Amino acid sequence: xxxxxxxxxxxxxxxxxxxxxxxxxxxxxxxxxxxxxxxxxxxxxxxxxxxxxxxxxxxxxxxxxxxxxxxxxxxxxxxxxxxxxxxxxxxxxxxxxxxxxxxxxxxxxxxxxxxxxxxxxxxxxxxxxxxxxxxxxxxxxxxxxxxxxxxxxxxxxxxxxxxxxxxxxxxxxxxxxxxxxxxxxxxxxxxxxxxxxxxxxxxxxxxxxxxxxxxxxxxxxxxxxxxxxxxxxxxxxxxxxxxxxxxxxxxxxxxxxxxxxxxxxxxxxxxxxxxxxxxxxxxxxxxxxxxxxxxxxxxxxxxxxxxxxxxxxxxxxxxxxxxxxxxxxxxxxxxxxxxxxxxxxxxxxxxxxxxxxxxxxxxxxxxxxxxxxxxxxxxxxxxxxxxxxxxxxxxxxxxxxxxxxxxxxxxxxxxxxxxxxxxxxxxxxxxxxxxxxxxxxxxxxxxxxxxxxxxxxxxxxxxxxxxxxxxxxxxxxxxxxxxxxxxxxxxxxxxxxxxxxxxxxxxxxxxxxxxx
Numbered sequence: 001x002x003x004x005x006x007x008x009x010x011x012x013x014x015x016x017x018x019x020x021x022x023x024x025x026x027x028x029x030x031x032x033x034x035x036x037x038x039x040x041x042x043x044x045x046x047x048x049x050x051x052x053x054x055x056x057x058x059x060x061x062x063x064x065x066x067x068x069x070x071x072x073x074x075x076x077x078x079x080x081x082x083x084x085x086x087x088x089x090x091x092x093x094x095x096x097x098x099x100x101x102x103x104x105x106x107x108x109x110x111x112x113x114x115x116x117x118x119x120x121x122x123x124x125x126x127x128x129x130x131x132x133x134x135x136x137x138x139x140x141x142x143x144x145x146x147x148x149x150x151x152x153x154x155x156x157x158x159x160x161x162x163x164x165x166x167x168x169x170x171x172x173x174x175x176x177x178x179x180x181x182x183x184x185x186x187x188x189x190x191x192x193x194x195x196x197x198x199x200x201x202x203x204x205x206x207x208x209x210x211x212x213x214x215x216x217x218x219x220x221x222x223x224x225x226x227x228x229x230x231x232x233x234x235x236x237x238x239x240x241x242x243x244x245x246x247x248x249x250x251x252x253x254x255x256x257x258x259x260x261x262x263x264x265x266x267x268x269x270x271x272x273x274x275x276x277x278x279x280x281x282x283x284x285x286x287x288x289x290x291x292x293x294x295x296x297x298x299x300x301x302x303x304x305x306x307x308x309x310x311x312x313x314x315x316x317x318x319x320x321x322x323x324x325x326x327x328x329x330x331x332x333x334x335x336x337x338x339x340x341x342x343x344x345x346x347x348x349x350x351x352x353x354x355x356x357x358x359x360x361x362x363x364x365x366x367x368x369x370x371x372x373x374x375x376x377x378x379x380x381x382x383x384x385x386x387x388x389x390x391x392x393x394x395x396x397x398x399x400x401x402x403x404x405x406x407x408x409x410x411x412x413x414x415x416x417x418x419x420x421x422x423x424x425x426x427x428x429x430x431x432x433x434x435x436x437x438x439x440x441x442x443x444x445x446x447x448x449x450x451x452x453x454x455x456x457x458x459x460x461x462x463x464x465x466x467x468x469x470x471x472x473x474x475x476x477x478x479x480x481x482x483x484x485x486x487x488x489x490x491x492x493x494x495x496x497x498x499x500x501x502x503x504x505x506x507x508x509x510x511x512x513x514x515x516x
Contacts, residue, residue, distance in 0.1 A: 020258065024251040032244060043103060046238040050099030053243060054092050057250040061088035063257035070259070076135040080128045081257065084212075087124030088253060094118045102238055115181035122188030125216070126150075129195035144321050148281040149194030151314045153187030155284040158307040162295055182227045189220030211256035218249030281318065285311055347421040349399060350406030358420035358428050359492060365432055366491050369472035377431040377440050378495045379467035380503040381409070381448065386425040389459070397455040404454065405461070408447045428499075429467075437467035466503025470495060 031052045038044035064085030068078045094117030101112060130146040161183075196213045222245035229236040236242075292308040295301045345357035353361070365376045383405065390398040402425065409419040409427055422428045431440055448463040472491055479494060480486040 020255040024248075024255060028244070028247055028251065031247065035239060046102055047099070049238055049243050049247075050095065050102060053246055053250075054095045054099065056247055056254065057088045057095065058092040060250050060254035060257060061085045061092060063254050064088060067257050067259070074135075076131065080132040080135070083124050083128035083131060084253070085257075087121040087128065088250065090117045090124065091121035091250070094121070119181060119184055119188070122185060122192070126188055126191045126195060129192050129199065129212075133195055133199045144318055144325075145195045145198045146191055147314055147318045147321070149191030150187060151281045151311060151318070152194060152284050153190035154307060154311050154314065155288040156190065157183050157186055158288050158292060158304075158311070161303050161307065162291055162301075179227070179230065182223070182230055185223040186220070186227060189216065189223050192216045193220060208256040208258075211252045215249040215252030215256065218245045218252065220249075222246040222249065281315075285315055347406075350403050350421045352406045352410060352427070353418060353420045355420065355422050355428075358418060358422070358430065359496075361418050362430055362495065363488050363492050365430060366472045366495070367488050368432075370476065370488070373471065373473055374432070375434045375469055375471050376495070377429075377433070377435060377437055377467060377469045378499045379429040379431070379437070379440050379444060379465060380422065380499045381405075381427040381429065381444050382464045382503055382507060383425040383448070384462045384464060384507070389454070393455050393457075393459075401452060401454050401459065401461065404452045405448060408450075409444070412443060412447050428496075435469075437469040440469075441465045441467040464503055464507035466499045466501065466506055468495060468498045468502060470498075 031048060035045040035048045038048060062085070064081045067073070068082035068085055070078065073081075094114040097117070098112065098114035101114065126146055126149070130143060133145055134143070193213065193216050196209065196216060200209055200213065222242040225240065225242035225245065226236055229240065229242065289308060289311060292304040292311075295304040296308070345353055347354045362376070362378065368374065369376055383401075386398065386401070389401055402421070405427065406419070406421060409429060413419050413429060413431070414433070416432050418430045420428045420430075429440070429444060444465050444467075445463060448461055452459045452461055475491050475494060476486045479490055484490050484494075
């Protein structure tokens with residue numbers, strides 16, 4: 001659940017970022033003003049903006065890396081800050097190369113050597129966002145959301161390329177391959193925004209997340225403006241709105257990396273996106289894939305083929321992750337079911353089946369006897385003078401004796417037979433073999449009569465037993481004649497009552513055993 005903040009907490013949160021945001025606004029105004037006075041298209045103006053676009057992301061990188069070194073923060077959270085800081089540092093390095101080329105008069109209008117660090121920034125930013133989302137959720141939701149964002153970006157870019165760029169580039173005398181990196185910036189930007197927005201939906205808004213989302217939106221807007229400028233005859237020139245967006249976006253990242261904004265991972269609201277969240281990537285994929293197929297149907301188009309293969313690959317990878325999560329969920333549910341079954345059917349002290357499970361097994365044996373005409377033997381075992389053990393040696397010793405008795409009873413029955421703890425110091429045994437009840441009773445008395453080592457001392461124990469051997473068919477005839485229902489449940493109760501009565505009769509008489 002998302003914790004709602006009161007008015008005082010909201011006011012305190014605003015005070016934390018109000019000063020840095022005001023300082024950022026003043027700094028941006030100063031940089032843009034200085035560049036404008038020097039002439040944004042001139043060498044001095046381009047130098048001012050270029051240096052600012054190195055200093056601002058480098059400052060944001062330093063603040064993020066400092067957050068990554070804060071020991072009080074959880075390791076996954078420090079990893080998120082570290083990835084983001086490294087990505088910002090890579091962008092700053094790429095901007096150094098770009099400024100050098102721009103001021104040196106080299107062609108910086110399309111793909112350049114600076115694009116690789118810019119691409120690394122996008123990859124690391126997406127990885128950081130996915131890492132944080134994974135920390136807020138379970139399974140592979142972070143990876144799936146990253147794939148959703150990439151799929152959305154590919155879909156949007158496919159529409160742009162097929163409906164506009166393919167027709168616009170020939171007039172510029174350029175090939176689509178020259179715009180691979182600028183196009184990749186758009187894809188990574190959409191992916192980052194998608195994953196960050198999903199983190200907001202899953203864990204609730206926090207100051208760093210809101211600032212990171214706004215900063216990513218501004219940086220992506222700058223990338224879009226940069227790409228649009230590349231597709232014009234004049235190409236991209238420093239000093240436009242794209243530079244302002246980049247400066248403002250990276251400045252927001254610097255504000256987000258504040259020690260007063262530790263970005264605590266709140267409890268995730270859900271482990272799965274909403275129904276609409278699941279449908280979004282497919283809503284984008286289906287019409288875009290149809291557009292690509294239509295283009296391929298009408299004419300050979302390498303761009304359409306590449307886009308279609310990329311989107312299909314992303315969808316298949318996403319489906320694999322979904323199936324993987326569902327299989328893991330089913331495995332977890334099966335483990336929990338087995339654990340609950342153990343809790344429901346096993347006595348926690350002795351490890352034997354409990355009273356409920358023994359009654360179910362006995363019902364199955366009775367039903368089988370009704371079909372085949374076989375016999376079943378039911379026996380009760382009650383420890384003699386067990387209270388004296390608790391009173392003299394303590395309850396821990398009594399529990400140890402019960403566990404030892406349970407182990408011996410389990411060792412003296414066959415695999416198809418069952419020994420159970422009926423309750424307290426009383427045990428029950430079911431034998432499916434057609435053997436005399438007396439033999440079963442003697443075997444049980446002999447097993448319990450052997451000395452036990454309890455609390456470091458040898459302890460002699462004895463038990464009162466009651467064993468009954470019965471044919472379920474004959475028993476049903478007797479019960480029907482007595483006016484009872486004669487169903488399996490009635491026969492089970494009758495068998496248990498007879499064995500229990502024999503055991504207590506033996507206990508009262510103080511004899512070695514009694515059978516029927």
